[in-house]
Amino acid sequence: METDRKILIEMYRKMVEIRQFEDTVYFMFLEGKLPGTVHLYQGQEAIAAGICANLKKEDVITSTHRADGHALAKGVSIKSCMAEFFGRITGCCKGKGGSMHLGDISAGMVPAIAIVGGGIPVATGCALAFTFQKKNNVAVSFFGDGATNEGVWHESLNMASIWNLPVIYVCENNLYGASTHITKIMKVKNVIDRICSYGISAEIVDGNDFIEVYTVAKKAVERAKKGEGPTFIECKTYRRTGHSRGDSNAYRDKEEEKLWMTKDPVLIAQNKLKEMKILGDDDFKKIDEEVKKKIEEAIEFTENSPFPEPEDTLRDLWV
Ligand SMILES: Cc1ncc(C[n+]2csc(CCOP(=O)(O)OP(=O)(O)O)c2C)c(N)n1
Ligand SMILES: [Mg+2]
Numbered sequence: 001m002e003t004d005r006k007i008l009i010e011m012y013r014k015m016v017e018i019r020q021f022e023d024t025v026y027f028m029f030l031e032g033k034l035p036g037t038v039h040l041y042q043g044q045e046a047i048a049a050g051i052c053a054n055l056k057k058e059d060v061i062t063s064t065h066r067a068d069g070h071a072l073a074k075g076v077s078i079k080s081c082m083a084e085f086f087g088r089i090t091g092c093c094k095g096k097g098g099s100m101h102l103g104d105i106s107a108g109m110v111p112a113i114a115i116v117g118g119g120i121p122v123a124t125g126c127a128l129a130f131t132f133q134k135k136n137n138v139a140v141s142f143f144g145d146g147a148t149n150e151g152v153w154h155e156s157l158n159m160a161s162i163w164n165l166p167v168i169y170v171c172e173n174n175l176y177g178a179s180t181h182i183t184k185i186m187k188v189k190n191v192i193d194r195i196c197s198y199g200i201s202a203e204i205v206d207g208n209d210f211i212e213v214y215t216v217a218k219k220a221v222e223r224a225k226k227g228e229g230p231t232f233i234e235c236k237t238y239r240r241t242g243h244s245r246g247d248s249n250a251y252r253d254k255e256e257e258k259l260w261m262t263k264d265p266v267l268i269a270q271n272k273l274k275e276m277k278i279l280g281d282d283d284f285k286k287i288d289e290e291v292k293k294k295i296e297e298a299i300e301f302t303e304n305s306p307f308p309e310p311e312d313t314l315r316d317l318w319v
Contacts (some may be wrong), residue, residue: 013291018041035086038245039065043264044174059106059138062109063115064116064144066144067102079298079301085102088302094312094315095307101114116143123169131163138228140167141156144173145174150172157230159171169230172207200231270284
């Protein structure tokens with residue numbers, strides 16, 4: 001029970017870290033200080049936190065253009081994520097990747113791939129490698145609903161199924177691929193309705209509820225580690241912000257938006273933790289302040305870090 005308490009508190013802390021990290025970088029983006037673009041993960045924090053709470057450092061994840069939530073939840077440090085966003089040499093990819101390529105192999109995160117669906121075969125390959133190496137680890141692929149229209153998604157799932165690979169496919173169904181609503185590109189109601197063709201164990205979960213995500217992921221990790229093969233988890237969720245940059249979501253149905261805005265995963269987590277008498281308002285305030293301090297330290301660290309030199313461009317390349 002004490003372990004459960006600790007896990008729940010740690011998951012909540014991760015969600016707050018992601019939320020505050022993003023509030024900060026978005027503010028700096030609007031101030032014109034952040035180069036490039038930004039794809040916020042706001043509204044989906046319970047998924048990264050709930051899944052990664054079940055993973056060991058040696059388990060690996062792959063991610064997407066919306067990568068910071070996955071990175072922070074998997075244990076890539078706030079400092080190295082912040083520095084990477086700002087292209088500094090102290091970033092997790094030495095400033096060469098930016099927000100869409102966050103990752104750190106030493107933390108068990110393959111640098112994110114922004115090509116939609118790109119991380120799916122990589123996670124499948126990592127799972128295959130674990131079986132060759134006789135390692136009892138699991139690979140997790142995070143991707144959006146849009147990625148399930150890519151051919152490589154279907155090919156990877158079939159291969160993982162026939163070879164019984166220790167891989168977990170986590171579809172974050174936020175109802176949109178950029179500005180396109182899911183109903184315009186998929187005739188079936190749920191993404192898991194597509195899974196029956198692969199014979200993979202699949203489940204739908206409320207992606208805004210960290211405990212539900214955690215519980216389903218726990219089962220999936222146990223199955224994979226017992227050699228029972230892949231699991232597909234469809235997390236129903238919603239982007240609280242635009243797709244990227246200054247997207248105002250003008251294309252979204254206002255009623256749909258209003259409904260989902262009432263389901264803030266951070267508030268849901270607070271209410272659950274209060275109901276379970278695990279944390280109260282003072283604890284939330286304390287966690288907020290502790291995280292705020294870490295974010296401020298990360299900004300200072302970033303601002304004091306140099307940019308890569310032109311000659312670094314050709315370093316760390318595999319040619
Ligand atoms: C192969 C490919 N096609 C198109 C794009 C442009 N693009 C970037 S993100 C995105 C939408 C992806 O939607 P989804 O997979 O649901 O992820 P979400 O943005 O909702 O997290 C698109 C079309 C891309 N990066 N890669
Ligand atoms: Mg989507």
